[in-house]
Amino acid sequence: MNATLDSIPVLQSEGQILAEVNGCLGLITLNRPEALNALSLAMIRDLTTLFRAWAQAPEIEAVVLMAAGRPGKPAAFCAGGDIRFFHRAALEGDTSLEDFFTEEYALNHLIHQFPKPSIALMDGIVMGGGMGISQGCKLRVLTEHSRLAMPETNIGLFPDVGGGYFLNQCPGQLGKWLALTGQALAAGDAIELGLGDVFVQSAALPAIVEAFKFKPQSSAEHVVATVMERVDLAPAADLPALRARVDQHFSLPDVAAIMASLAASEEAWAQQTHATLLKRSPLMMAVTFEQLTRAKTLSLAEDLRMERDMVQRCFHLRPGAGSETVEGIRALAVDKDHAPRWQPARIEDVSREAVLAFFESPWSADQHPLRDLK
Numbered sequence: 001m002n003a004t005l006d007s008i009p010v011l012q013s014e015g016q017i018l019a020e021v022n023g024c025l026g027l028i029t030l031n032r033p034e035a036l037n038a039l040s041l042a043m044i045r046d047l048t049t050l051f052r053a054w055a056q057a058p059e060i061e062a063v064v065l066m067a068a069g070r071p072g073k074p075a076a077f078c079a080g081g082d083i084r085f086f087h088r089a090a091l092e093g094d095t096s097l098e099d100f101f102t103e104e105y106a107l108n109h110l111i112h113q114f115p116k117p118s119i120a121l122m123d124g125i126v127m128g129g130g131m132g133i134s135q136g137c138k139l140r141v142l143t144e145h146s147r148l149a150m151p152e153t154n155i156g157l158f159p160d161v162g163g164g165y166f167l168n169q170c171p172g173q174l175g176k177w178l179a180l181t182g183q184a185l186a187a188g189d190a191i192e193l194g195l196g197d198v199f200v201q202s203a204a205l206p207a208i209v210e211a212f213k214f215k216p217q218s219s220a221e222h223v224v225a226t227v228m229e230r231v232d233l234a235p236a237a238d239l240p241a242l243r244a245r246v247d248q249h250f251s252l253p254d255v256a257a258i259m260a261s262l263a264a265s266e267e268a269w270a271q272q273t274h275a276t277l278l279k280r281s282p283l284m285m286a287v288t289f290e291q292l293t294r295a296k297t298l299s300l301a302e303d304l305r306m307e308r309d310m311v312q313r314c315f316h317l318r319p320g321a322g323s324e325t326v327e328g329i330r331a332l333a334v335d336k337d338h339a340p341r342w343q344p345a346r347i348e349d350v351s352r353e354a355v356l357a358f359f360e361s362p363w364s365a366d367q368h369p370l371r372d373l374k
């Protein structure tokens with residue numbers, strides 16, 4: 001019997017996820033570079049299979065998660081869940097959309113709880129679902145090309161995949177600011193906020209990957225050392241200079257107050273931030289604000305259950321009432337007109353009742369699709 005082959009379960013995503021074993025290392029590659037490694041349901045299932053199998057396999061002592069690139073194009077670790085699939089499935093009433101969210105959130109939890117060292121090589125774009133699969137890794141490795149964001153309010157969604165949990169761990173009001181604006185962070189700021197751990201130059205990545213693939217990895221310590229011996233000084237963070245401004249505006253009691261406060265400021269940063277918020281879905285900003293407020297006291301499992309309730313509502317298409325999410329994806333990734341017609345169009349017209357509807361669970365506790373998460 002070949003121990004290495006035995007360690008790799010059968011995968012279903014037809015090459016969108018690649019798995020290799022080298023010594024004690026399990027190496028996973030997201031391999032859908034033409035879509036910036038956006039996660040399909042098949043990819044989520046394969047990742048789940050691998051993390052579950054390798055949690056149990058005594059010969060696997062560490063796992064690395066990395067991504068394939070496109071020759072000559074900027075790097076992308078993962079641009080999120082497959083939003084074009086969300087759009088199609090929502091309009092067609094395809095119930096695999098429900099499985100997608102249940103299984104993706106369960107995978108996020110599995111990675112956070114993974115009992116062995118896990119390393120994410122987060123080169124390039126890391127957004128939405130890409131954050132969901134990397135934030136739970138024990139060593140989050142960033143490069144000068146890393147751009148981390150939870151951009152969901154831009155597509156009429158909210159920062160899910162555990163965003164309520166990990167954004168709330170950012171200092172002060174920075175998590176709320178990231179959630180509402182969808183602002184992307186470079187490596188220095190991401191490390192400053194606790195959303196990344198170490199910095200390596202992207203030029204050092206080929207040697208790291210070469211070692212992971214071809215130099216037998218003898219122990220978890222060896223795997224970690226392969227990265228750590230190439231760690232560099234992270235670029236300076238810009239955020240400390242902004243922190244007081246972010247806290248001042250984003251500590252206000254609701255999104256309307258935040259926007260009014262930004263609009264009243266003469267500072268360029270406040271004006272730009274206000275302009276950004278004017279482009280986001282007013283309803284989903286208000287929902288996001290409520291999500292982050294509620295998630296402050298929740299465990300990761302509780303937060304994911306709440307987010308599962310919320311996302312059900314996002315795709316609940318009622319006659320005569322649209323879905324902000326379907327409209328947001330249409331504008332960004334389907335018609336690409338970048339002109340979403342949000343309803344309502346102004347934050348002042350978002351009712352408290354409309355926001356609270358996102359937090360009504362359609363399931364009793366013992367029927368919840370994520371009831372088993374601890």
Ligand SMILES: C/C=C/C(=O)SCCNC(=O)CCNC(=O)[C@H](O)C(C)(C)COP(=O)(O)OP(=O)(O)OC[C@H]1O[C@@H](n2cnc3c(N)ncnc32)[C@H](O)[C@@H]1OP(=O)(O)O
Pocket residue numbers: 034035036038039079080081082083084085101104125127128129130151152155157160161332333
């Ligand atoms: C439960 C999970 C929730 C979530 O994760 S929600 C999703 C959160 N992520 C996002 O909202 C990001 C969506 N993508 C973008 O905004 C842009 O992309 C980027 C800013 C990341 C990069 O822009 P640029 O460099 O101009 O590349 P490009 O031409 O937009 O993308 C290359 C191809 O990749 C596809 N793609 C990118 N992101 C996704 C995605 N998340 N789901 C499905 N496809 C995606 C595009 O459509 C396009 O494809 P084509 O060349 O055929 O037009």
